[in-house]
Amino acid sequence: MNEIELSAGTLQYVDSGTDGPVVVLLHGLLMDASLWDDVIADLSTDHRCIAPTLPLGAHRRPMSPDADLSLPGIAGLVAEFLDRLDLHDVVLVGNDTGGAVVQLVLRDGAKRVGRAVLASCEAFDNLPPGLTGKTLALSGKLSPGLFGAFMQQLRVRAVRRTPLAFGTLTKRGDAVTARWIRPVLEQPEIRAETVRMLRAVFADRNLLVETAPELAHFDKPALVVWASEDRVMPLDHGRRLAELLPQAQFAEVADSYTLMPLDQPAEFAGLIREFVRGRGASAEK
Template identity: 80%
Template sequence: MNEIELSTGVLQYVDSGDGPVVVLLHGLLMDASLWDGVIADLRSDHRCIAPTLPFGAHRRRMNDGADLSLRGIADLVLEFLDRLDLQDVVLVGNDTGGAVAQLVLGAEPKRVAKAVLASCEAFDNLPPGLTGRVLALSGQLSPRLFGAFMQQLRLKAVRRSPLAFGTLTKRGDATTAQWIRPLLEQPELRAETVRMLRAVFADRDLLTEAAADLRRFDRPALVVWAADDRVMPTEHGRRLAELLPQANFFEVADSYTLIPLDQPGEFAGLIRALCASAGR
C-alpha cells in the first residue's frame, strides 16, 4: 500500500500495472479492496490506481477540520491526481465513488479522458435505499453509540441483511467483513466517520444540482448498472447516460450494486473496451 500526504491528511492507495491510467473510486464504509478483482484483470495492460478514501474503512485519520463532504472528497481526489501528476485518466466510480466521480467530472472535465459511472448515487437518491438511510441515521449517533452499532456487523447475518451490505453484493461478504475492521479496532476513527456521514448526507440536493454539469464532460463515457440493483434505480443510470454527451449505457447481469465484487471480470472487460475505444 502506497501513501501520500495531502492537505487534508495521509491517503493510502494501490498503484499496480503499467499502461493507460485507470483511477478507481469506492463507496462508503469501503476501501480500495473493492477493486481487487478488477485490478487483477486490468493490471497486465493498464496502470490501476485505487485510493482508499476517508469513507469509514480507511486506516489513517484525516487532519482536524478536513472537509469530508462529497464536494470535499471530490476536491481531495483532484488534489490526489495533481500530486501524482496524473493526466487524461480513465476515472471509474462505483456506489458513492460514482457520486464523487460525477462531482469531479462537473468541476474539472478536462482532467479526465474517459469515465465510467457504475451503479451509484445520482439525482435525488441520497441517501440511497434502505442501506443508505440506515447509514445516514447511524451518523446521527454519538461516536460511542455508533461504535456499538458497528459491532453488530461482526455477525454475518447482520452484514448480509438489507440494513447493511446484503443488498449491495451477492458474493462479497469476506471483503465486507474486512471493511468494518478499522472502525472496530481503531476508536479514533469512529468520531471522524460520524462526522463524515453527517457531512455526506447534509446536502440532499447536491447530486440533483450537480447533474447539469455532467453535460460539460464531452468525452467517451460508460454508465454501467447492475441488472439486479436494489439500491440505485436503473432509471437513474439511463438518465446519467443521457446527460453525458458521449455515454453508452450497459447493464451487468447477476449483480447487485457492487459490480466490482459480483462481476469483476465483466466489469474489467468493459473498462478495457472503453480504454481501447476511439476518442480522447
C-alpha cells in the same frame, strides 16, 4: 500499499505500477480500495491501475481534524490526488458513492480526466441511497460511542447480509465487507471521523440533483454501467445519466447487485478495457 500526504491528511492507495492507460478507481461508503482487487488483477495486464482508500469509513489513517469530509470535499481530495501524482488523461471510475464523487469531479472541471465510468452509483435524488444509505445516514446522527455499539452488530454475518447493511449491495463479497468494518470497530479515532463524515456526506440531499445538469459539460467519452439486479441504485438513473453525458454509452451487468467489482469483476473489467480501447461496451443510449 502506497501513501501520499495531501492537504487533508495521508491517503493510502494501491498502484499496480504497470504500463498502459491510467485507470483510477473510487469506492463507496464504508469500503476501501480492496473493492477493486479482482478488477485490478485483470486490468493491470495492460493498464496502470490506481485505487485510493478515501476517508469514507474503512480507511486506517485519520485525516486532519479540519478536513472537509463532505462529498464535494472528497471530490476535491481526489482532484488533488490526481494533481500530486501528476496523472494525465485518466480514466476515472466510480462505483457506489465513488460514482457520486466522480460526478462532482466532472462538475468541477475534471482537467486530468480523459474518460469517465459511472457504475451503479448515487445520482439525482437518491441520496441517501436505499435502505442501506438511510441506515447509515441515521446512524451518523449517533455519538461516536453509540455508533460503535451499533456497528458491532456487523461482526455477525447474518446481520451484514441484511438490507440494512451490505445484503443488497453484493451477492458474493461478504468476506471483503467483513474486513471493511474493522477500522470503525477497532480504531476510536476512525469511528469518530466516520460519524463526522456521514453527517457531512448527507447534509445536502439535493447535491446530486443540482450536479446532474452540469454533467452535460463533460464532452469526453463516458461509460455508464449498471447492475441489472441493483436494489439500491435505480436502473433508470443509469439510463438518465447516460442521456445527460454527451458522449456516453450505457451497459448492464447481469447477476450482480450494486458492487459489480465484487459480484462480476471479470465482466466489469472487460467493459472498462473495451471502453478504453474506444470500442465501447454497448451502442445503447
